[in-house]
Amino acid sequence: MKLWGGRFQKTTDRLVEDFHSSISFDQRLYKQDIRGSIAHATMLGKVGIITPEETRQIVQGLEEILAEIESGRVAFDVAAEDIHMNVEQLLAAKIGAVGKKLHTARSRNDQVALDIRMYLKDEITAIRLLLKELVETLLALAEQHLQTVMPGYTHLQRAQPITLAHHLMAYVQMFLRDMDRLTDCYRRTDVMPLGSGALAGTTFPLDRQYTAELLGFAAVSENSLDAVSDRDFAVEFCAAASLIMMHLSRLCEEIVLWSSGEFAFIELDDAYSTGSSIMPQKKNPDVAELIRGKTGRVYGDLIGLLTMLKGLPLAYNKDMQEDKEALFDAIDTVKGCLMVCRPMLATMTVRRDNMAKAARGGFTNATDVADYLAKKGVPFREAHEIVGKAVFYCLQQEKTLEEMTLEEYQKLSPHFSDDLYEVIGVEHCAAARKVRGGPAPEAVRQAVAAARRLLARY
Known part of the structure; x- marks a missing residue:
């Protein structure tokens, strides 16, 4: 018999039972549900x-x-609908009528709100740790490649x-912001809703602060209606997760x-690449592609939650x-991607020579030539035009800016002199x-520190 079945004269249709049940996915909340129930029972005993x-x-x-x-x-029972009623049913079977007293002064509404908040707090902590490990990997790579010149790109x-x-430190900044967002999300998740009942609290003299202390919550919810219907924290997490995935x-x-x-800047380790079933020469960056692809599903989780609410x-x-399947999917996807991304980066081979060669092409030092003229007193807009003409000349002559002679430069501006060549090498431009x-x-180095x-x- 259903734990809520007193006013019903018919059993639930089997089709409805399967449709209605959430035990197939909310069973992962069992630890939080049991921890919350232990704290609730302990508080019930404390207040008599x-x-x-x-x-x-x-x-x-x-x-x-x-x-x-x-x-x-x-073996969880689909007929018991969810993890909360499964645990309560197991408890009643184990200790008898006393087990039925556990749900005193509690509703599944505040119970599930509690479980999700506890679960998400644990997962935010785990994801922050994975992000920290990824950032540490990027910092180590950055320290190895302080002198590795490459082209920066726009468009x-x-x-x-x-x-x-x-370049890598740009991603460090992104992931540090992600960690900060998760910390902020954690603060708003760290609010204990138990004691709000179905929507209107309870007539029993609960000690909600004591329950919060037992469960490690920093605050207690202030409005029972909001406490049971609030899923802002889940939306906020999915928004933060979407930004992590975007990065x-x-x-x-x-x-x-x-x-x-076409670039050949890096080679991925064989352990983080795959081959082709027909083309023997292929080495595909499937891990990176899958992470890129899985970003869409986390965006979908966010939109699904917003639309549901x-x-x-x-x-x-x-x-x-x-709320749960979307939240669980976002958590699982972010964690899986973070776990595989870090070793993929740590094991890749950087082809420094190819990066440097690319940096020397495409006139990447043109801005430095313009800056050189500006430092000689030429207005920057005039310097920009002069260097633009130099680039056009080089394209016609199939030269680089470094290969132009001083005589050729001085035809464009008398401000050019021998010291130009000291400042337009790509290594100097970066340094x-x-x-x-x-x-x-x-x-x-300062940014890394x-x-x-x-x-x-x-």
Whole structure:
């Protein structure tokens, strides 16, 4: 018989039972559900709603159920609908009528809100750790490649010489922001809703603060209607997860490009590549491509949650059962991508010579020639035009700016002199940009040190 079946005269249709049940996916909340129930029973005993002996029996029974689930000895019942009623049903079967007292002063509405918040807190902590490991890998790579010159791009066209270290540090900044967003999301998730009941609290004299302390929550919800219907924290997490995936996708797009024959900047380790079933020569960056592809599903999880919540009246509605699969998928996808991305980057081979060769092509030092003239007193807009003409001349003559003679330069402007050649080599161009946040080795070292200080907070 259903735990809520008192007013019903018919059993639930089997089709409805399967459609209605969430145990197939919310069973992953079993630890949080049992921890929350132990805390609830402990609080009920503290305030005298149940006796100390009843508390002891309930807590012991729940601990035994937890051990049985973790050892694989429990088969969940679809007819019991969800993890909450499955656990309660198991408890009643184990300790009898006393087990039925556990749900005193509690609803599944505040219970599920509690479980999801506890679960998400744990997962945010795990994802932050994975992000930290990824950032540490990027920092180590940056330190190895402070002098590795490569072209920086705009519009996917070669623009100016930078270093690989500088390029990687751009992603460090992205992932540090992601960690910060998760920390902020954690703060709003860290609110204990238990005691809100179905929507209107309870007439029992609960000690909600005590329950929050037992469960490690920093705050207690202030409105029972909001507490059971709020899923902002889940939406916020999925938004943060979408940004993480967007950053991973951008990085992986560059890995895909860089590993192509057209760029040949890197070679991925065999362990993080695949081959072709028909073309023997192929080495495909499938890991990077899959991460790029999986970004869309996390975006979908976010949109699904927002759409599900749009227009819902207060308080709880069954629509909200749809929160879990989207949230779980976003968590699983982000974690899986982070776990495989870090070793893919750590094991790749960087082809420094190809990067340097590319940096010397495409007139990436043209801005430095214009800056040279500006430092000689030529207005920058005039310098820009002069160098543009120099580039056009080089294209006609199939030369680089370094290959132009001083005589050729002086036909364009009398301000050019021999010292020009000291400043237009691509290595110098990158090293000369010492401004904070720039690609010069000392600037990148400072950025690495600053990132490590930030990372130490997590």
